[in-house]
Amino acid sequence: MFIGFNLGGWSTTRTTRDVAQNAVMESYAAICVAQFMQEPTADEKLKAFSALSASQRYGYMEKGGWDKMPGQETADAGVSRACISGIAMLVKN
16 A cells, blocks of 8 residues: 555555645636736726735625636635735735
8 A cells, every 4th residue: 555655656545535626726726816907997907906905805806706616605714815815926026
């Protein structure tokens, strides 16, 4: 079993589930950033975002609704965090 898990590439159900959840979260974050950047006034919103403190960014994200995935009524907190990080990277560039 040691060889199978360490060298053979086997994984547990939990590991597989964690990898899948991380992949979904990354896709949602990318969708969120894209929704933010597709706004007609994206440049202005990016400037406003950069002026906010870290705690204010969550409210800004919630107000804009970019972290909501199509068909969802509320956003997932993990998506919001990941999206804020993604947009913050755009501000630095």
